[in-house]
Amino acid sequence: MRGAMTPVDAPVEREPLLAGQQPSLVPWIVRVGVWVGALTSLASSCLLAIVHFDDIYLVNQVSGAWMGLAMYANDGVLYPPLFNGESFGGTRHMPLQFVLHAGFAQIFGDYLQAGKALSLAVTAGLALALWGVFRQLLAPAWLTIGLVACVLVSQVGQLGSLSIRGHALPVALQVAALALVARRPDRRSVVLAGLLCALALLTKLTAVWGILACLVWLWPSRRALAVTLVAVYGVAFVVGLASIELLSDGRFSENLFGLSASAFEEPLPALAAGALRKLVSLSETSADATWLLAPIAATGVLVALRRRSVSVYHIALVTAVVLTAIVMADIGAGDSHLLDVHVLIAVVVAQAWRDHVREGAPERAAFVAPLVAVTIIVAIGGSYATQMAEKTRDAALVALGRETNRFAVDDLDAHVPPGAVVLSEDATVPVILGQLPVVLDPFMLIRIGRAHPEWVDSLVQRLDRKEFDRVVLFNRPGFALDGSNSFWRELHFGPGVIEAIARNYRPAHVVSGYEIRVRRSG
Numbered sequence: 001m002r003g004a005m006t007p008v009d010a011p012v013e014r015e016p017l018l019a020g021q022q023p024s025l026v027p028w029i030v031r032v033g034v035w036v037g038a039l040t041s042l043a044s045s046c047l048l049a050i051v052h053f054d055d056i057y058l059v060n061q062v063s064g065a066w067m068g069l070a071m072y073a074n075d076g077v078l079y080p081p082l083f084n085g086e087s088f089g090g091t092r093h094m095p096l097q098f099v100l101h102a103g104f105a106q107i108f109g110d111y112l113q114a115g116k117a118l119s120l121a122v123t124a125g126l127a128l129a130l131w132g133v134f135r136q137l138l139a140p141a142w143l144t145i146g147l148v149a150c151v152l153v154s155q156v157g158q159l160g161s162l163s164i165r166g167h168a169l170p171v172a173l174q175v176a177a178l179a180l181v182a183r184r185p186d187r188r189s190v191v192l193a194g195l196l197c198a199l200a201l202l203t204k205l206t207a208v209w210g211i212l213a214c215l216v217w218l219w220p221s222r223r224a225l226a227v228t229l230v231a232v233y234g235v236a237f238v239v240g241l242a243s244i245e246l247l248s249d250g251r252f253s254e255n256l257f258g259l260s261a262s263a264f265e266e267p268l269p270a271l272a273a274g275a276l277r278k279l280v281s282l283s284e285t286s287a288d289a290t291w292l293l294a295p296i297a298a299t300g301v302l303v304a305l306r307r308r309s310v311s312v313y314h315i316a317l318v319t320a321v322v323l324t325a326i327v328m329a330d331i332g333a334g335d336s337h338l339l340d341v342h343v344l345i346a347v348v349v350a351q352a353w354r355d356h357v358r359e360g361a362p363e364r365a366a367f368v369a370p371l372v373a374v375t376i377i378v379a380i381g382g383s384y385a386t387q388m389a390e391k392t393r394d395a396a397l398v399a400l401g402r403e404t405n406r407f408a409v410d411d412l413d414a415h416v417p418p419g420a421v422v423l424s425e426d427a428t429v430p431v432i433l434g435q436l437p438v439v440l441d442p443f444m445l446i447r448i449g450r451a452h453p454e455w456v457d458s459l460v461q462r463l464d465r466k467e468f469d470r471v472v473l474f475n476r477p478g479f480a481l482d483g484s485n486s487f488w489r490e491l492h493f494g495p496g497v498i499e500a501i502a503r504n505y506r507p508a509h510v511v512s513g514y515e516i517r518v519r520r521s522g
Helices: 029-051 059-072 095-108 113-136 141-153 155-162 170-185 185-199 210-219 223-247 251-259 268-283 289-305 312-327 335-358 362-399 408-413 428-432 444-449 453-464 486-491 495-504
Strands: 422-424 470-474 504-512 514-519
Touching: 029 141, 029 155, 029 362, 059 095, 059 113, 095 113, 095 170, 113 141, 113 155, 113 170, 113 335, 113 428, 141 155, 141 289, 141 335, 155 170, 155 335, 155 362, 155 504, 170 185, 170 312, 170 335, 185 210, 210 223, 210 312, 223 251, 289 312, 289 335, 289 362, 312 335, 312 362, 335 362, 408 470, 408 504, 408 514, 422 428, 444 453, 453 495, 486 495, 486 504, 495 504
Parallel strands: 422 470
Antiparallel strands: 470 514, 504 514
């Protein structure tokens, strides 16, 4: 491989094909279709962001854990202990995202709005990073806006921009690092890329495809720069890690390293099979726009390998796919972890445009250009119709005052007395009520209980004594509250806790998707 890889911005000896006639490769009506579809979907995303800025749209227990960590941080506790005698911590999240969330909460005075504002800011940063990459790859304006829309209109794109998650920030940081190295691989760019990749890792534990791609791409012909990259990355990460450990009084390692592998609970063959099934299931059910672009991206990677012209973006996509497959073996991993792959598919499609349209053979350009354009139209249209059309209509009715907000948080206050002690499956609820959560993450409670069953027993005893004024669960009609259900046994609370809730608390109200339970008499 040494000396065989060509940097993405390296000059090509032959003249760009059809430079003056290139727009004719894609008929104007098709380009207009891309613009209309992209702008419509982006406008819908903006409407959803505005209407649902102060409600719990797309917010669940995952978002609640981020809000709880931010609330703890503002309370002077960086990483809560696993158990302090009353409340349970337990998280595998790296700190940068929730520390920023805590800072935003100081500005907004509300953890829900602060989290959504942070998500929107990060999404804007990701879109800016993608715009820079697409300009670098000489993508025309219609292709740039179309690919950005494909990412943002997808289900994982909406979770990254309209909910409260920690996946978009590390993706944006790593994409920016790739762009720096690809644009001008010199010492300054490599140092900045190393710092960005270290920040990505301090945001998400599995955010390593950026540094790996840069290293693999630089190593054959620029080993000195590769060594500089690794050195900067290593020093920045170690300094960050040590600072977090000191500021948290050792609770960082207690939380993270004690729980990081806790959900890999089966033998390796079973984990691999489960990861594959999950990936196939998510790709079938999500109807995300970028999946239709995946064959074009995969073909681009294979052709680049055959021609020995692999770019840093090709390497990043392959690395991200492998890492995502490993992550999916975790029983707690969901579709939001697919954002990395979605973004890199869009980037590699832009790379294919450069390789096969601007600089390729005429017959190949005449085939690839319309194919990419039509696929983007179909992808955006299909994803919009299946995921955003109805949501946009409902949001428009709310904005026009013709429908009440179905995700209002004020309704919770009406059924939870002031000062009430609340146990919730979703930390969002106590945080909205101004309380630190009793259970930060019900998924982690099960893992903590396996190492310290006596801690969870103390929570069961509190439930049996009916110490909580309200218990708030997700509203799942027909979902049995008993320990035999695999959901409670493997994912949330655990059988002991949920059985104690069932025998001591009865359902009283359903509000904004939550079931509010009160003490049973007697």
